[in-house]
Amino acid sequence: MGLDWSTPNHGPIQKFKGVLGCNGNVKMVVKAGMDNSDNGTGPLPRCIVLDIEGTTTPITFVADVLFPYARDNVGRHFSATYKTAETQNDIKLLRAQVEDDLKQGVDGAVPIPTDDAGKEEVIAALVANVEAMIKADRKITALKQLQGHIWRTGFENNELEGVVYDDVPEALEKWHALGIKVYIYSSGSRLAQRLIFGKTNYGDLRKYLSGFFDTTVGNKKETHSYIEIAESLGVDKPSDILFLTDVFQEAVAAKAAGLEVMISIRPGNVPLPDDHSFKTITSFTEI
Numbered sequence: 001m002g003l004d005w006s007t008p009n010h011g012p013i014q015k016f017k018g019v020l021g022c023n024g025n026v027k028m029v030v031k032a033g034m035d036n037s038d039n040g041t042g043p044l045p046r047c048i049v050l051d052i053e054g055t056t057t058p059i060t061f062v063a064d065v066l067f068p069y070a071r072d073n074v075g076r077h078f079s080a081t082y083k084t085a086e087t088q089n090d091i092k093l094l095r096a097q098v099e100d101d102l103k104q105g106v107d108g109a110v111p112i113p114t115d116d117a118g119k120e121e122v123i124a125a126l127v128a129n130v131e132a133m134i135k136a137d138r139k140i141t142a143l144k145q146l147q148g149h150i151w152r153t154g155f156e157n158n159e160l161e162g163v164v165y166d167d168v169p170e171a172l173e174k175w176h177a178l179g180i181k182v183y184i185y186s187s188g189s190r191l192a193q194r195l196i197f198g199k200t201n202y203g204d205l206r207k208y209l210s211g212f213f214d215t216t217v218g219n220k221k222e223t224h225s226y227i228e229i230a231e232s233l234g235v236d237k238p239s240d241i242l243f244l245t246d247v248f249q250e251a252v253a254a255k256a257a258g259l260e261v262m263i264s265i266r267p268g269n270v271p272l273p274d275d276h277s278f279k280t281i282t283s284f285t286e287i
């Protein structure tokens with residue numbers, strides 16, 4: 001199955017012997033006999049924005065490897081890096097988030113004492129809050145930024161290696177060769193995204209990626225986040241972007257911003273509502 005661009009604006013990507021980047025600049029010259037106007041089943045998009053968990057990567061890798069690694073190492077990470085500017089900034093973000101959570105009565109939130117209470121007490125409260133946030137799978141910047149910093153140690157020590165589905169590297173390589181720019185938009189921090197794609201079961205895949213977006217552009221279930229991304233990519237129209245995700249609410253938000261959307265069906269993903277109207281794929285080979 002190829003893309004079925006229903007709008008008349010979605011003709012072939014280029015009328016001339018060059019491939020357009022997302023912002024319309026010519027990025028490369030197409031070799032004879034090769035273009036990205038059609039993969040045999042329909043025209044291809046100008047750029048593709050990929051979700052990670054449930055799309056490029058099994059949910060089990062995130063839930064059973066990454067999250068436990070962060071949970072098991074959070075105390076050690078705080079103790080070892082407490083005085084650094086990076087960790088002090090992480091703590092500042094967590095303090096603000098927890099203050100908000102306490103006001104909202106969020107389950108598992110506990111007050112974080114002031115620095116006067118001493119490092120050990122502050123860390124104990126931070127750990128309790130972070131554990132609760134991980135357990136609830138919260139997609140908040142304060143947690144995601146910290147997780148990226150903890151995972152960095154795991155990747156540096158070769159305790160962690162990113163996992164992508166078997167069809168992902170080949171598709172990234174193909175899109176790259178066709179001049180289609182590929183970006184990541186994940187709740188995981190941009191650092192975490194670079195770590196995961198920098199060391200995968202298929203090696204370093206970052207050469208195929210043109211940029212990274214995280215929750216600092218906004219929550220993935222909110223339409224304004226996709227408007228922001230479309231503006232950052234400099235496309236003529238949001239429908240020049242194809243967004244791939246496993247989460248129905250993210251698909252709805254992206255569609256409302258005018259992006260083309262396909263939903264990724266991978267083993268273990270959350271089932272979609274019966275009456276959804278999105279195109280679905282089970283492998284990137286279908287794009």
Ligand SMILES: CSCCC(=O)C(=O)COP(=O)(O)O
Pocket residue numbers: 051052053054062066139144147185186187188189192193196220
């Ligand atoms: C950067 S990968 C870590 C994944 C993560 O923390 C997460 O919450 C997954 O979110 P996604 O938006 O990729 O589904």
Ligand SMILES: [Mg+2]
Pocket residue numbers: 051052053054055245246247
């Ligand atoms: Mg996902």
